[in-house]
Amino acid sequence: MSRATQQPSQSVSGQPEGLIGTSARRPDGRLKVTGEFAYGSDLWMDDMIWGVTLRSPHPYAKIKSVSIGAALATGGVYAVLTAQDVPGDNAYGLEHADQPVLASGVVRYAGEPVALVAADHPEVARRAAGKIVVEYEPLDPVTDPVAALDPAAPRLHPGGNLVRHLKIRKGDPEPAAEVVVTGCYQVGMQDQAFLGPEAGLAVPDGNGGVDLYVSTQWLHVDQKQVCAALGLRPEQVRLTLAGVGGAFGGREDLSMHVHACLLALHTGKPVKMVYSREESFFGHVHRHPALISYEHGAGRDGKLVYVKAVIHLDGGAYASSTSAVVGNAGTMGAGPYVVPSVRIDVYGVYTNNPPCGAMRGFGSVQAAFGYEAQMDKLAAALGLDPVQFRCLNAMEMGSSGPTGQVIDSPAPVAELLRRVERMPLPAAGSGGSGGSAGSGGDLRQLPGGVGNTTHGEGVVRGVGYAVGYKNVGFSEGYDDYSTARVRLENVAGEPVVSVHTAAAEVGQGLVTIEQQICRTELGVGQVVVVPKDTGVGSAGSTSASRQTYVTGGAVKHACELVRERLFTLVRLRLELPGAELVLADNLVWLRTGDDGAGAGPAGLIGDFLGDEVIEETVQWRHRKTWPVDPQTGQGFAHVQYAFAAHRAVVDVDLELGLVKVVALDCAQDVGKALNPQAVVGQIQGGSAQGLGLAVMEEIQVRDGMIKNPSFTDYLIPTILDVPPMRIDVLEYQDPHAPYGVRGVGEPPTISSGPAIVAALRAATGLELNRVPVRPHDITGT
Amino acid sequence: MRVTAKVNGVTRLADDVWPGESLLFVLRERMGLPGSKNACEQGECGSCTVYLDGVPVCACLVAAGQADGGEIMTVEGLAAADGELHPLQQAFIEAGAVQCGFCTPGLLVAAHDLLARQPDPADADIREALAGNLCRCTGYEQILAAVRTAADLMRPETGR
Numbered sequence: 001m002s003r004a005t006q007q008p009s010q011s012v013s014g015q016p017e018g019l020i021g022t023s024a025r026r027p028d029g030r031l032k033v034t035g036e037f038a039y040g041s042d043l044w045m046d047d048m049i050w051g052v053t054l055r056s057p058h059p060y061a062k063i064k065s066v067s068i069g070a071a072l073a074t075g076g077v078y079a080v081l082t083a084q085d086v087p088g089d090n091a092y093g094l095e096h097a098d099q100p101v102l103a104s105g106v107v108r109y110a111g112e113p114v115a116l117v118a119a120d121h122p123e124v125a126r127r128a129a130g131k132i133v134v135e136y137e138p139l140d141p142v143t144d145p146v147a148a149l150d151p152a153a154p155r156l157h158p159g160g161n162l163v164r165h166l167k168i169r170k171g172d173p174e175p176a177a178e179v180v181v182t183g184c185y186q187v188g189m190q191d192q193a194f195l196g197p198e199a200g201l202a203v204p205d206g207n208g209g210v211d212l213y214v215s216t217q218w219l220h221v222d223q224k225q226v227c228a229a230l231g232l233r234p235e236q237v238r239l240t241l242a243g244v245g246g247a248f249g250g251r252e253d254l255s256m257h258v259h260a261c262l263l264a265l266h267t268g269k270p271v272k273m274v275y276s277r278e279e280s281f282f283g284h285v286h287r288h289p290a291l292i293s294y295e296h297g298a299g300r301d302g303k304l305v306y307v308k309a310v311i312h313l314d315g316g317a318y319a320s321s322t323s324a325v326v327g328n329a330g331t332m333g334a335g336p337y338v339v340p341s342v343r344i345d346v347y348g349v350y351t352n353n354p355p356c357g358a359m360r361g362f363g364s365v366q367a368a369f370g371y372e373a374q375m376d377k378l379a380a381a382l383g384l385d386p387v388q389f390r391c392l393n394a395m396e397m398g399s400s401g402p403t404g405q406v407i408d409s410p411a412p413v414a415e416l417l418r419r420v421e422r423m424p425l426p427a428a429g430s431g432g433s434g435g436s437a438g439s440g441g442d443l444r445q446l447p448g449g450v451g452n453t454t455h456g457e458g459v460v461r462g463v464g465y466a467v468g469y470k471n472v473g474f475s476e477g478y479d480d481y482s483t484a485r486v487r488l489e490n491v492a493g494e495p496v497v498s499v500h501t502a503a504a505e506v507g508q509g510l511v512t513i514e515q516q517i518c519r520t521e522l523g524v525g526q527v528v529v530v531p532k533d534t535g536v537g538s539a540g541s542t543s544a545s546r547q548t549y550v551t552g553g554a555v556k557h558a559c560e561l562v563r564e565r566l567f568t569l570v571r572l573r574l575e576l577p578g579a580e581l582v583l584a585d586n587l588v589w590l591r592t593g594d595d596g597a598g599a600g601p602a603g604l605i606g607d608f609l610g611d612e613v614i615e616e617t618v619q620w621r622h623r624k625t626w627p628v629d630p631q632t633g634q635g636f637a638h639v640q641y642a643f644a645a646h647r648a649v650v651d652v653d654l655e656l657g658l659v660k661v662v663a664l665d666c667a668q669d670v671g672k673a674l675n676p677q678a679v680v681g682q683i684q685g686g687s688a689q690g691l692g693l694a695v696m697e698e699i700q701v702r703d704g705m706i707k708n709p710s711f712t713d714y715l716i717p718t719i720l721d722v723p724p725m726r727i728d729v730l731e732y733q734d735p736h737a738p739y740g741v742r743g744v745g746e747p748p749t750i751s752s753g754p755a756i757v758a759a760l761r762a763a764t765g766l767e768l769n770r771v772p773v774r775p776h777d778i779t780g781t
Numbered sequence: 782m783r784v785t786a787k788v789n790g791v792t793r794l795a796d797d798v799w800p801g802e803s804l805l806f807v808l809r810e811r812m813g814l815p816g817s818k819n820a821c822e823q824g825e826c827g828s829c830t831v832y833l834d835g836v837p838v839c840a841c842l843v844a845a846g847q848a849d850g851g852e853i854m855t856v857e858g859l860a861a862a863d864g865e866l867h868p869l870q871q872a873f874i875e876a877g878a879v880q881c882g883f884c885t886p887g888l889l890v891a892a893h894d895l896l897a898r899q900p901d902p903a904d905a906d907i908r909e910a911l912a913g914n915l916c917r918c919t920g921y922e923q924i925l926a927a928v929r930t931a932a933d934l935m936r937p938e939t940g941r
Contacts, residue, residue: 029874032882033866033889035816035856042815123801195820195828195883195917245820245883246917277821444905507881507918677877677923684920685880711825711915719921720912 018512019520020739023677026512027529028505039243040199040215041274048201048270049078051256051263052125054115054132055282056107059141059317059352059704060156063105063114063134070131071117076124078267080132081116085262088231092254094221094357098157099318101229101258107136108156109317109354110705111282118263118271141352141704145314146291148349156317156350163315163348164323166330168402168633171341175306177297181377185294185370186770188698189314190287192359193716196245198283199274202260206268209236210261215244217251219502220538229258230265234534237261241532247506248689249358250284252543253320281709285320285357286699288313288348290329290366296374302384304393306341307334307374307402311367313348313356320357322348327476328363331628331637334402335371336413336469337393342402344633352704358543360689361470361749368468369771372754376464376761386758387421387465390414394467404634407641409742410732412669416645417467419667419728426649426663428461447651447658449720458655461662464758467645468750471638472743473546477627480546480639483537484554485530487615488522488562488605495586495606497522499558500530503539503551508745509678510547514555516674521559522566523583524605537619545642545743548674553738554620561616570608623736640734644668644747646687646755649723652763657775659695661721661756667728671742680727683748688722690752695760696721698772784849788812789858795845804848805829805840808855816856816886820915827914830887831855837894856886859893868934869893869927876927880918888914892928900936902928 018024031037068080083090083104090104091097103114115132119125142148148161155161200214209232216222219239227237244251256273263271275283295308311329315322330346359365379389394413400406443450447459474480485500497518505511515527530536539551567581570588580591583605590602628635649663664687673679696715700707708714733740753771761768764778784795784807795811802811805822808831809815818828822841829840832854840855859867869889872878879885888911895902895910902910907928908921916924 023877025874026879028882029879030866030870032879032885033856033870033873034860035814035886037882038815039818039883041819042809044810044813044815121799123799193917194881195818195826195915196881197819244881245818246881248917274819277823442905444909450909507883509880681877681880681919681923684922685918686920688920689917710823711821712823716915716917718912718915719908719924722921725920725922 018516020516020674023675024512024516026509027515028511037243039196039245040213041197043201043213043242043272045201045203045270048272049118049120049267050122050125051116051118051260051271051273052122052129053113053259053279054129056103056110056112056114058107058136058138059110061107061136061138063103063107064137065135066115067133068115071128074124074128074131076120077128078118078269079263080128081262081266085266086229088229090229092225092229093319094253094321095323096319109352111354112317113259116259116263118267143351143353143704145312145349145351148351149347156352161350163319163350164326166326166346166633167631168330168333168342168344170402170404170634172306175297175341177305178300179378179381180295180297181374181381182295183370183374183377183769185292185373187290187366187369188772189289189356189701190359190693190697191281191699191714192248192250192284193714194246194248194250197275197277197280198255200242200256200260201270201272202264203270204264204268210264211238211240212257212261213240213242214257215242215251217247217504217506217543218541219504219532219534221541222254222257223534225254226257226261230261239534241504244504244506247542248360249362249543252358252541253285255283277711278709281699281706285355287359288315288325288356288366292366292370294370294374296378298378298382302382302389302392304337304339307339309333309344309370311346313346313366314351314353315348316351316353316355318355320355322357325363328471329367330633331403332364332469332471333367333371335368335375336395336467336643338395338399339402344402353701354699354706360686361746362544364468364470364750368466368750368754369757372466372758373769376758387417390417390467403628403637405636405638409640409734409736410669411641411643412730412732413467413643416643416667416669417465420465420645420647420665423647423665423726444720447653447660448656453656453658454653459651459653460763462650462652462759462763464648464755464762465645466751466754466758467643468747468754469641469643470545470746470750472549472640472642473544473622474540475625475638477625480540480550481619481621482539482551482554483617483619484551484558485536485615485617486518486555486558486562487613488524488566488609489613490606490609493606494526495524495609496526496528497524498528498530499555500536501539501551501555502532502534502536503547504532504542506542508682509675510551512678513548513552513674517552517555518559521556522563524586545745549737549741549743550620550622552741553622554618556738557620558616558618561618562614565614566608569612570602573608574602640737640742642743642747644751646751648755648759650756650759650763652760652778654764654778657778659760661691661723663723664691664752665726666748666752667730668747669730669732669742670744671734671737672731672740673729674739674741676729679729679744682744683727684725686745686748687725687752688717690749691722691756692717693771694753694756695772782846784845786848786851786853788814788853789855798845800846802845803841804843804845807845808840814855814857818883818886820883827891828884828887830890830914832890837890856889859889869931872927872931872934876930877923878919878927884914884916888916888924892931896932896935901932
């Protein structure tokens with residue numbers, strides 16, 4: 001093949017497609033469309049047996065006795081285990097080790113694991129579990145997160161019922177303003193509802209150790225907790241990522257990890273555990289329900305003077321990541337606005353409700369429902385347009401947030417709002433409003449759909465706006481790093497890069513990004529993503545919108561080190577010690593002189609490399625953050641902020657309270673879109689989850705019991721519920737981040753819901769201070 | 782009991798099937814075809830959609846015994862024998878319709894059925910046809926785009 005002699009470009013040889021900035025295809029795409037991709041629940045071994053979990057039917061009870069005899073005597077059963085069979089610490093947790101592997105003496109929520117069974121068929125195991133006799137003494141559950149803080153309330157944990165109280169104090173402690181609005185808001189408990197259930201396969205190694213193949217978000221934090229529970233060393237507990245069918249925060253905590261390993265080590269056989277959908281509702285943490293009260297003050301000039309807030313987040317029975325969720329709800333509790341005086345108190349509380357922890361948006365989602373409702377109220381009180389009022393108070397680069405942290409990278413809050421405002425509105429009647437009754441009206445476009453509940457009569461339209469923001473990465477001084485190993489070598493005569501990280505691919509497309517970075521930095525087309533496991537150092541969690549930033553940064557840095565070593569090799573061969581070199585299209589390119597004179601291809605990467613293998617492993621950290629001051633909440637707590645704005649258009653059937661979201665458009669700044677198609681996919685998917693929380697999704701808990709643990713009764717948006725979504729992606733690079741990237745995954749889930757509720761308020765004139773908004777909230781019946 | 786069925790053109794047999802097992806369980810755990818997915822196992826999510834005697838069904842809701850002697854096509858049967866992907870599969874990859882991918886097998890079979898019935902569907906038709914398939918990752922926009930693209934590819938004048 002003849003080679004062009006110009007400067008390198010991606011079209012020279014056509015080979016390295018899929019550089020950063022292009023919508024490269026997923027490396028696992030083919031496996032996923034052919035059904036060959038192995039998720040946790042697909043794993044299979046010849047001699048494997050099945051594990052099941054017996055869970056508490058009570059939200060709060062003493063365990064008087066557990067009798068396993070009848071279960072153990074069942075044919076086909078290999079093991080029945082209880083708390084006394086946990087060899088290490090019978091306590092685990094992301095931030096506080098307060099959750100037992102198997103309950104001992106007490107259960108603190110309905111669904112808490114009490115015993116395990118392994119058998120040769122899942123149904124045999126389930127029936128045997130039904131024969132375990134647990135004698136409980138039920139206690140009155142603590143289910144109100146405010147009452148839980150009463151000193152007279154039963155203490156659910158030795159340290160009391162308060163997980164964390166965060167105080168934010170900024171500016172005037174006794175502020176006064178010309179216009180004041182107040183409001184109380186409530187956010188229901190949302191489920192991540194990832195489609196792939198919790199699942200994994202534990203395989204004993206015959207030497208007291210175990211290999212665990214599991215669908216998770218963070219292999220190393222799992223490994224640490226599994227080791228502690230099993231009383232084993234890290235080298236004895238090896239984790240490999242099984243295919244993950246979505247996560248959204250719900251796989252940050254352990255589920256079946258320790259249980260499957262316990263059963264495998266006891267039986268000496270591979271043990272597979274797969275939760276049913278019902279069990280999944282009990283098997284992972286949920287989004288914290290919130291009780292929120294706000295007071296906002298502004299001047300007649302439309303400028304915010306102060307924000308006061310009190311937020312209670314119900315953490316349920318165990319802490320999980322409640323402390324960090326509290327941190328976010330507080331430090332970002334005033335919204336992406338400039339507010340001179342802030343007083344916020346956030347309480348994360350233990351109750352006997354289902355445990356709550358990470359879910360996409362993580363504390364910012366709850367606060368945004370409150371502060372965005374307040375912004376609309378205040379705009380109305382001031383006689384200002386909601387977008388105009390927000391823009392008047394919008395944060396920008398250089399603004400100081402409620403923690404005193406100065407925003408030191410682009411923060412185009414006003415521009416995002418103006419951009420969604422300028423997008424074309426759907427035609428009147430496109431969703432059925434404007435009297436499209438009768439001929440030509442497509443029922444599928446109307447509230448109620450083919451239920452044929454209206455032909456347009458009683459339907460009104462509303463438009464609403466919201467903007468939100470979220471920290472990217474782990475905050476408040478956490479040592480947030482990722483590890484990457486990058487290797488360059490010739491395989492069958494061609495240069496191949498392999499990239500090895502433990503960063504969990506959960507569907508978001510990090511594997512694609514890893515390939516794109518390697519191709520871009522090393523100019524090699526063929527990049528192999530090594531299976532994710534604990535054979536390489538921690539990559540940190542696939543959460544907090546952080547992996548492209550942090551693991552992306554680690555991969556980029558490892559590539560740079562590999563490239564330098566290759567360049568040393570090339571300069572030696574060419575006897576040009578000062579040569580300026582570039583890699584592209586599987587070629588080493590020479591750049592000599594500022595004018596490009598003498599520039600051209602110096603040879604194939606593979607030829608220079610020969611038999612050399614160049615491998616580098618790096619740990620990479622984003623810049624440091626600090627804990628906030630415990631009395632004032634002031635400090636440089638967050639490494640980066642990410643912003644999104646939405647405009648929602650809704651049609652509401654006022655008589656039946658049925659809602660059709662007609663349009664949900666978004667503008668988001670992503671710094672740099674490494675994969676534009678994946679970025680849009682994240683924004684659309686995240687927006688849809690916000691839609692779910694706004695109008696349909698809620699785990700209904702009564703007296704500590706989940707009433708709707710199924711997809712029949714817990715409704716997530718279908719393709720009929722989600723409208724067309726126009727996405728405007730802005731790329732204002734963050735100078736502190738690799739390639740200027742900004743985390744993408746969470747911001748759309750923060751502002752989409754508040755925009756929909758604002759549109760519903762505009763349509764109905766109702767306060768609607770609780771999400772999800774239910775039909776009877778609209779009809780008042 | 783023994784269950785025999787022609788799956789993706791190949792006659793397969795499963796022994797010792799407990800009568801309570803679903804077709805989904807038998808496909809996944811006894812016939813080595815885990816492509817059909819187990820997201821809810823109560824007929825709500827569509828991720829286990831397969832053809833049974835030419836009709837798309839939720840395999841989780843079909844007792845294995847009901848499928849005895851039947852003809853089944855799963856996601857594993859969509860691509861050609863030489864490995865060439867079906868236009869729908871190709872379009873799903875190219876449109877970004879695949880994120881975690883857990884809903885993908887069921888969506889592919891449901892969309893396959895739609896395009897067999899309706900080669901040129903409007904968006905509202907696509908939405909109606911796929912309303913029984915939940916996706917939690919994409920917000921559905923790129924899935925709609927994929928089905929539109931596949932429909933284009935499959936029309937005789939433009940594609941295969």
